[in-house]
């Protein structure tokens with residue numbers, strides 16, 4: 731049975747700019763379930779990352795309700811919220827969010843260390859190699875290219891066995907072969923039962939997810955089940 735992994739009910743998000751308040755999300759209602767691969771597309775600045783942050787317990791919206799596995803993350807104590815994020819959620823950030831002072835291996839196993847899980851270096855090496863990255867696990871992440879950093883960030887999430895994965899443009903910095911590999915890994919996570927929510931600018935990838943929402947002017951402009959390229963192009967041009 732598919733369970734509702736994330737539910738959003740009339741989410742609003744606004745940011746203060748000087749003495750003004752700029753509305754970014756203007757009432758977003760949406761749910762995503764287990765075994766579903768949902769993509770979010772929309773123009774740059776339309777609030778895709780903002781939406782993902784609200785959905786994942788990172789930033790509390792100014793109004794509206796968020797439920798993650800039937801729990802409102804913003805009603806939890808900071809320690810319970812941290813626990814929920816660690817145990818239930820994997821987040822691949824647009825900006826990678828790696829720790830510069832740590833080598834590749836330590837960056838990847840950081841969440842596992844926090845939950846007391848042990849992992850072999852070989853397992854990590856194999857996973858990166860599967861992503862077309864023959865990494866030196868001892869090198870510092872500051873020396874990596876954008877695409878390599880992205881692969882480290884993705885490996886970190888893949889190893890946590892999270893059932894809800896948020897990915898903010900996970901293929902934004904990589905070549906086309908790596909893009910295909912990363913997409914296939916995410917597709918498999920969803921097929922194996924996870925709920926995967928991916929922000930992307932890539933129409934060809936969005937087409938291969940189960941459902942695409944198009945975000946525009948702070949609202950969901952379209953909710954398309956298995957959209958075709960022409961459907962996506964038409965709605966995005968409007």
Ligand SMILES: Nc1ncnc2c1ncn2[C@@H]1O[C@H](COP(=O)(O)OP(=O)(O)OP(=O)(O)O)[C@@H](O)[C@H]1O
Pocket residue numbers: 745746754772773774775776777778779780781824
């Ligand atoms: N913490 C913040 N404080 C103030 N403004 C913010 C904050 N976060 C986002 N914004 C603004 O909200 C708008 C939406 O930003 P967001 O990063 O969500 O867009 P996006 O759709 O992810 O864009 P991109 O495709 O370029 O990644 C932008 O105008 C941005 O400047």
Ligand SMILES: [Mg+2]
Pocket residue numbers: 778779780824898
């Ligand atoms: Mg963004």
